Amino acid sequence: MSTIENMIILGAHGRVGQYLIKLVAKSNIKARTSALKGHDAVILAVGSGGKNLLQVDLDGYVEVFEANSRSKYTTQTVFLIDEVERKLDYTIVKPTWLTDESPTGKIKVLKGIIEDPGTVTRADVAQVLFDVLNFKDTFGKSFDIANGDKSSNDPRTYQ
Structure with missing residues (x-):
């Protein structure tokens, strides 16, 4: 639960x-867009798509980290860069090349440098973001992911 x-x-x-919103809608979680205070989780599913990399993929994430760290509430933040490690519970999910194919439900956590890391569906990335919210063993860690043969909703996948 x-x-x-x-x-x-x-x-x-x-x-x-959009995939993430569908997962949240099926759960009992209330997704809101108000101020950051008072929320149990903040998910950044923001990406520049290769345009405005510094403005979106770096500055935007840092701004949210800083806003979260100023909040009197501790929140879990996923899909970010490590800026304020001691002030937030966070999990960073870094997908490889994104595709629009149907979800597989299976991922792999990449270890080290891989010549061809493969691809991952956007739907599977959304599922990972949703699944790791309650995996406290992922807090303070970063994961590079691609489609593979492990279930995203199994905490052992991230060990």
């Missing part, structure tokens, strides 16, 4: 965000 009751999804209109 999820301990998350209220969350903010930034980038919910993007392609990964």
Whole structure:
């Protein structure tokens, strides 16, 4: 059972965000867009798609990290860069090349440098973002993911 009751999804209109919204809608979690305070989770599903990399993929993430760290509430933040490690519970999910294919439900966590890391569906990335919300063993860690043969909803996948 999820301990998350209220969350903010930034980038919910993007392609990964749309899949994520569908997962949240099936759960008992309330997704909101109000101020960051008082929420159990903040998910950034924002990506530049290769345009405005510094403005979107770096500055935008740092701004949200800083806003979260100023909040008197600790929130879990996923899909980010490690900026304020001691102030937030966070999990960073870094997908390989994104595709629009049907979800597989299976991923792999990449270890080290791989010449051809493969691809991952946007729907599977959304599922990973949703699944790791309650995996406390993923807090403070970063994961490079691609489609593979492990279930995203199994905490052992991230060990």
